[in-house]
Amino acid sequence: MRVVVFVKATEDSEQGILPSTELLEAMGKYNEELANAxxxxxxxxxxxxxxxxxxxxxxxxxxxxxxxxxxxRELVAGFWLWEVKDMDEAVAWVKRCPNPMPGPSEIEIRPIYEMADFAENLSPAAAEIHDRTRDKLSGA
Amino acid sequence: MATTEVHRAIEAVFRIEQARLIASLARMVRDIDRAQELAQDALLIALGEWPRTGIPDRPGAWLMAAAKRRAIDGLRRDKMLARKHEVFARESEEASDSAIAEIEARMDDDVGDELLGLVFTACHPVLSGEARAALTLRLIAGLTTEEIARAFLSNAVTIAQRIVRAKKTIACAGLAFEVPRGAELEARLRSVLEVIYLIFNEGYAATAGEDLIRPSLCAEAQRLGRMLAARMPEAAELFGLLGLMEIQASRLTARIAADGSAISLTGQNRARWDQSAIRRGLAALARAEDLGGADGFYALQAALAACHARARSVGDTDWRRIATLYDRLRAVAPSPVIDLNRAVAYSMAYGPEVGLALVDEIAEAAALRNYAPLPAARGDFLFRAGRLAEARRQFEAAAGLSQNARERAFLLERAIACG
Known part of the structure; x- marks a missing residue:
């Protein structure tokens, strides 16, 4: 499954305070780990x-x-797009992230809708209407 | 946190760590089964301690230390047992001493990326493609035997046996769980890429309504590819394969109709192609080309897929470029099936007569005997050339050869359309 991971904004990030050298280094290492995985x-x-x-x-x-x-607190200061097995894995990875802000901060994980999420609710006929609408919207 | 929640968190951490853990342990004890056991032991120890202490800051290192302690304890126990049986005492005591020393030496010997070593071992050419795929999914992707069986439409017993045999073969061959160097690397990497693409294709072949684990094989293969790419940034063909998988995966949703039937490339709604996957695919392909791998087997296929990905509509497709790419692909990997696709590309670029001439050249190839796409392509060329009666016979022949009910229905429709 794919998830978008949002780093939430803080007063610091909203003031445009850039991350310290140490944080940049720690984030760099973390990103490397994500890539390695x-x-x-x-x-x-x-x-x-x-x-x-x-x-x-x-x-x-x-x-x-x-x-x-x-x-x-509702604003976003950064994001990742990850492909993980499940939410548990996403949570485990987020816990490893260095605190992205100088003070307390939050990271939010949002799963992306996949085809399978609609499979149960969407009858073939409904799916076709859906597709047709999308076709029209996209001008195809 | 409730206990089950803690356990789930621990298991998620373990899943992240387990491939690296098994890789390090396997290299240390030169035995995959033992490595898996030790990793499981480490998990059990963690499940016992972490709910009390919390998950440590470096859980991977913690699990590794616990597993290593177990490995050494095991060897010491063997030594004690040997001492009890005095006859062999001296000999085996020396043997186990040197075994412990050897393992301790390997513990301190940093060979760089052990995970990569395990991938190359699991994908060693001494194993069949199927065995390599099963072992890689088990050890690196962390799928259970049951999940692999469901993914490959097989049963758990067959897969378990396949994995056991593969491990035995690896043990008998005395493989060292290391990344090959020099000239050997290229051939061995080819074997790894084959496995990744095999896993991807198995996922891609999944149809609607099947067990959801099957399509997830595409994601597993891509993840394996990305893991490797992070570790082998100079491997051109690896980036070619990554590009190919990304671009093909960009069409995963668009290729299935509401009723579950497959939609051909030309019939797909291109607005549903995943543009971010295409962007990643094109970037990977560009990297493969920059590294001098433009004529690699996978890079060429990625370049072909990219031609379609770049075309906003079927009419925009650059068929001349596709025809040229097939010329190059055929030079790298001669095959009648590629020749057939090349004929189709030429027919689109230069007219149906050109396609017919090319298809006549390959019609006698043994690989294409009873191959439905051959008469189907020929039928299409004839249809477009206005030779309807001949076209109909070809479509009927193709329908007779097709193994797939939906495809057969489609071919019969085309036959009827010939009048």
Missing amino acids: GIMLDGDGLKPTSQAKRVAFDGASRAVIDGPFAET
Whole structure:
């Protein structure tokens, strides 16, 4: 299964404080371990939301909102894309991560929907409608 | 945390560590069975202690130390037993002393990546492809015998026997659990790549409704490939294979219709191709090419897959490039099946008559006798050339040869469409 692993933002990351040399080194080692285990597909750090934009949808209207955004704990400061066997494995790997922030911080693991997740709920007919809709949306 | 939760956490840690653990132990004691036992012992010790102490900071090192202590204890016990049987005492005492010394020496001897050594041993050419695949999945991917059996549509007894025999063969051959060097490396790596691709293809062949463990073989193979790539950053063919697997895997969802039937490459909704997998695949292929491996067996197939991946619609497909790539692939790996695919590519690039001429050249090949895709391709060329009556006979012949009900139905439809 694939999971996205979110490093949640903190006051420090939102202020654009860059990781220390020690942390960069520890993270580098950790990333190497992830690569050695063959689970890392992608990953990057994100700039603070002072450089971000949001687009708010309401019916036909689209409003652009400039960062920074307030709810720091809900923001994301970085991510990985991993291929793991199950959530237990993902948790075990996250526990090995050096604390990505100078103070207390959180990492969130979100499984990606796979085909099999829909298999039980999707009758062949429903699946076909679904596919057709997707075809139209994608302009195929 | 509840006990079961702690146990699950410990088992997850163990799964992460077990391949490396078995690899180090196997090199140390030169015996895969013993290495597996020692690793299991270490797990049991951890299950006993960690719920109390918490999971240590370096769980891999902790498990390794516990397993090594067990290994040494075992040897000492053997020595004591030998001492009791006085007749052989002296001889075996010396033998076990030197065995302990030898193992202790191997413990301190850092050979770099032991996991890689185990992969090369499990994929040694003395073993059959099937045995290599089973052993690799068991030892490196950590699948159970039961899971491997389900994945290969076999039964657990057969797989268990296959693994036992493979281990015996390895022991008899006295393999050293090391990464081969120099000229041998290339041939041995080929054998490893074969196994990875075999596992991938088994997963790719899975159809809808089958046990979910089967399609997961694709992910296992890719994970093995990535593990190797992190350790062998100069191995061009390995990156070719990674690229090939990524691009093929990008179509895993798109190739199955709502009713579970397979959709051919040209019929797939390209919006459903996984673009991030394609991007990774193209990057791996570029790396293989940069390393001078553009004409490798896997790199060429990856390049072929990349031609389709880059085409936004079937009409955009660069068939001339595909035809050229088949020329090169055929030079590397001559095979009538590749020749047939080449004929199809040429027909798309230069017209059905060119395809027909090429297919006539290979029609007598023994490998293509009773091979449904041959008359199917010929039927398609004839159909496109407007020779409908001949086309129909070919489609009917192909339907008669096909082993697959859905494919047969498709071919019969094409025959009917010829009027």
